Amino acid sequence: MDTIIKKYDETHRDPEVIEQAAAILQAGGLVAFPTETVYGLGGDALNPHASARIYAAKGRPSDNPLIVHIADMEALEVLTAGVPEKGKLLAQAFWPGPMTMIFNKSAAVPLETTGGLDTVAVRMPSHFTARELIRGSGVYIAAPSANLSGRPSPTCAEHCIQDLSGRVDMIIDGGRVQIGLESTIIDLTCEVPVILRPGYITREMIEAVIGEVELDRTLFMERPDPDLRPKAPGMKYRHYAPKGEMAIVEGSREAVAEKINSLTYAHEERGEKCAVISAEEDLSLYRARNVFNIGGGHDEEAVAANLYATLREMDDLGIEYIYSESFAGSGLRAAIMNRLIKAAGHRIIQA
Secondary structure (H helix, E strand, O other): OOOEEEEOEOOEOOHHHHHHHHHHHHOOOOEEEOOOOOOEEEEEOOOHHHHHHHHHHHOOOOOOOOEEEOOOOOHHHHHEOOOOHHHHHHHHHHOOOOEEEEEEEOOOOOHHHHOOOOEEEEEOOOOHHHHHHHHHHOOOEEOOEOOOOOOOOOOOHHHHHHHHOOOOOEEEEOOOOOOOOOOEEEEOOOOOOEEEEOOOOOHHHHHHHHOOOEEOHHHHOOOOOOOOOOOOOOOOOOOOOOOOEEEEEEOOHHHHHHHHHHHHHHHHHOOOOEEEEEOHHHHHHOOOOOEEEOOOOOOHHHHHHHHHHHHHHHHHHOOOEEEEEOOOOOOHHHHHHHHHHHHOOOOEEEO
8 A cells, every 4th residue: 555645734734635634534544644642543433444444554452442533512412422511521621632531432433443342432632633634524533543553652744654654545744743642531431530541631630620530540550451441542552662671760869870870781781772761850870872861850741742752763773671760740740651651561670
């Protein structure tokens, strides 16, 4: 398959690009496109064959649900069996934006899109290209991240091309995305809503709107439960991972640096390529040949935006072993640590 690659951003707004992408989606094809979080791989959410093609293109397990992207609230009448009051309040506060809500699905949504579940994950993106594509195509777009399953999510079109060229019909190049981490996912089918995946919209922000929410127990597991039937993306399978073996080192600033320096020295003595993920203010503490500045430790938005691109750069360099500082904390740090822990396969070293 020859993949069409077209530029579409604030300075290149050719309506023919959206028209071409819309025609592909209407015919059951696949289009990778930018959102404010990461690039998505889109297909018609109500077409089971399109959803099956998404799973095949990504190499994604078919029990891992897809998120349906919409452009207006009326879509919920088609996709869901009803929206609870807390869902309406969250939509008022955070849509369009980086929040996915899980509802009981309607009969219109095929099980191929929901991973066999009777619930549906829905998001209204704020990115202008995503919204124009949804409106222009006239379909609801099922879209996981536009990468091969398990790989770091794509934050620019080049990442999509690396993973999916020849596997999808079209890639829309909208430049680098703004946020760089996938949306927050919250399950509203429970009596007390449950955050299944942390993201840019934090627990604190959500509780300010609807009161108490819980965190899903799988967020605290040392290893994913192999018997888990995932209700949302990212809950069960290996995600966000670089090719090299990765670990997170926790402890005091000085102890972490000492431990990482010891580990990287041993690797380099054996001729192995290793790297360090460091906050900007800690760069001088490390002696490895490859030390990556992921952003200031107090600038969580910069760290989030740089994470996946940094992991992919390490792959390009053939890095075999990766050691990252911990970015544990509340708010956006919770989302950053969730992705780091998944990328590291839950390997955490105490300094």
